[in-house]
Amino acid sequence: MPGAGAALFLYHRYFFRVNDRSASDLAVFSPRDSTRDFTAARRSPDAVPTSPVGRAFARIADNYKRMNELSKNAVSWITVDDEAAGQRLDNFLLRTLKGVPKSHIYRIVRSGEVRVNKGRVGPDARLAAGDVLRIPPTRTASSAASALRSPVVSTFKPAILLEDEWLIAVDKPAGLAVHGGSGIALGLIEQLRASRPDARFLELVHRLDRETSGVLLVAKKRVALTSLHAQLRDGKIDKRYLVLVRGPWPEAKRVVDVPLHKFVTATGERRVRIQPGGRDSITLFRRERSWETHEPPLALLEAELKTGRTHQIRVHLAHLGHALAGDDKYGDFAWNRELAREGLKRMFLHAKQVAFAHPTSGDTVRIVSPMPRELMRFLDGLAGLPG
Numbered sequence: 001m002p003g004a005g006a007a008l009f010l011y012h013r014y015f016f017r018v019n020d021r022s023a024s025d026l027a028v029f030s031p032r033d034s035t036r037d038f039t040a041a042r043r044s045p046d047a048v049p050t051s052p053v054g055r056a057f058a059r060i061a062d063n064y065k066r067m068n069e070l071s072k073n074a075v076s077w078i079t080v081d082d083e084a085a086g087q088r089l090d091n092f093l094l095r096t097l098k099g100v101p102k103s104h105i106y107r108i109v110r111s112g113e114v115r116v117n118k119g120r121v122g123p124d125a126r127l128a129a130g131d132v133l134r135i136p137p138t139r140t141a142s143s144a145a146s147a148l149r150s151p152v153v154s155t156f157k158p159a160i161l162l163e164d165e166w167l168i169a170v171d172k173p174a175g176l177a178v179h180g181g182s183g184i185a186l187g188l189i190e191q192l193r194a195s196r197p198d199a200r201f202l203e204l205v206h207r208l209d210r211e212t213s214g215v216l217l218v219a220k221k222r223v224a225l226t227s228l229h230a231q232l233r234d235g236k237i238d239k240r241y242l243v244l245v246r247g248p249w250p251e252a253k254r255v256v257d258v259p260l261h262k263f264v265t266a267t268g269e270r271r272v273r274i275q276p277g278g279r280d281s282i283t284l285f286r287r288e289r290s291w292e293t294h295e296p297p298l299a300l301l302e303a304e305l306k307t308g309r310t311h312q313i314r315v316h317l318a319h320l321g322h323a324l325a326g327d328d329k330y331g332d333f334a335w336n337r338e339l340a341r342e343g344l345k346r347m348f349l350h351a352k353q354v355a356f357a358h359p360t361s362g363d364t365v366r367i368v369s370p371m372p373r374e375l376m377r378f379l380d381g382l383a384g385l386p387g
Contacts, residue, residue, distance in 0.1 A: 080131040090123035156195040166224040174213040214351025214369040227359035238355040241303045244348035245322040249299035256316045272311040282306035
């Protein structure tokens, strides 16, 4: 290693200001010293170096370790690449800062600690290729980090209805949140990413409530996400759900067109209500079957979303006076308890079908999720009643 002694001497002399003895130790360095100490280190990593150069290398290693630790507490600068172009800032940070609570990410954005091209922006700002992000020091939540390393997450294998190089259609079970937050360490998308560590891009195309089952689309490439989002905005994605409601439903088809408004309760819970001036919200209901002699009468409906507002089906049904079976936000709580005794222990809301134009070929893709067994069992129990 010719010249190594001089290099180490200059490194410590000018960067770490070692004392004179360290400098003299380095000055008498020889290749034989390095060979002896490196060999010993390989045999026993905890061995104490005996030669001057061994001690010098040990100091360098210790300094490097400390510098690496300090980097966790330093500001980071990230340049947005083509793959992340078009993504919202909050979604980009949630993906980049794995394990950092969602509330903390929104706080550092709104406080201006996160900058894009040296300027303050909101969490909904769209990123462009070449944008430079300033990210303040952050520490990941240890619980989330340990969860990501757990065998349960690494072997997470959801039911896949369709997959190609552009997207995945997942058959989401009821009870699984689509993403973490609000006390949920890991949702479906975080578990999916952890189970596919080599996947460069996995993003939710849309969302389903935690207690809703059925078709959920995940994009594997930015171009697929952009195309599907455009189709959602233009109302070109056909989304249909199965719902069980209380009360007789006489119409074969019924259109509900009432505006919805999102608000947050005093306890911080996200809710939706009917309100003039709210966002246009249209649902088309079709009667599939009814059980008039059941007490109370029941009806199985197909709900086709013409718009995709938060809790749209649930609030529209509550507005009509037809409570959704098992709905713990807008439903009939006493009736929910009766249903639980009859065997229905979840909300009867199932995303049965999604149809869209494929992001690249333009061909129509229709994905169907079969009704979950627990819902089928409940309906089977009604089979003896006249429709």
